[in-house]
Amino acid sequence: MTELLAVERVTAGYGESVVLEDVSFALDEGDSLALLGRNGVGKTSLLTTLMGLTRLHKGAIRWAGKDIARVAPYKRARAGLGWVPQERHMYPSLTVEEHLTVVARPGRWDVKKIYEVFPRLQERRTNMGNQLSGGEQQMVAIARALMTNPRMLLLDEPMEGLAPIIVQELLGVIRKLVQDEGLSVIVVEQHARLALSLTQRAIVLDRGCIVHDSDSRELLDDGAKLDRLVSVA
């Protein structure tokens, strides 16, 4: 497999403050990673560092073989990093379909394919951004990122605040993207077991450092260790 993303000894933060320290990992095309850890350990900051939205103090970030440490966020998005932020960012004046078409870039993901994977969005295609449930908004946020035809999707707590039945529906969709479509993903999730069930590999952060890196299966099978690593004391 070809290396898609390499994070090498990255130390990053906000201004002078450091929230990620000496973080290293690499992912190949098609890999799926669960990024776990307690609140405030730096999971979101790792995603925003990949997008170029924090200050990189030290280290290197390589994307498809190129150093992107000094590349602007919009160019990283254009190069194939599809970020789905926690806040979802719906526009009340745009319909579901307009949310999708305004960001469309050429590639295998188009509105037709989106509706095959998210039939619920087809049903809601003429609804405005403020006429959607939380789960539907999350689906639009993911679908919108897919419309840019990314090579990797960065999902920041996609299940947050959603009812269990919607979590199951969304889980099915993300599983389809990872397993059937072979899309590379990094999933930040408080629901650690759900994230582990979706991915091949897991990294756990604690206070900005990687404290665990293994197959997702291995961590899922060791419940005591998982609880020790991610549960609130």
Ligand SMILES: Nc1ncnc2c1ncn2[C@@H]1O[C@H](COP(=O)(O)OP(=O)(O)OP(=O)(O)O)[C@@H](O)[C@H]1O
């Ligand atoms: N824009 C910012 N400016 C300054 N500090 C920030 C900013 N965003 C986050 N931080 C700090 O960086 C640290 C890591 O936060 P981050 O949101 O990355 O953690 P997290 O693991 O994603 O947490 P959560 O699960 O609560 O979202 C925290 O101490 C937080 O207060």
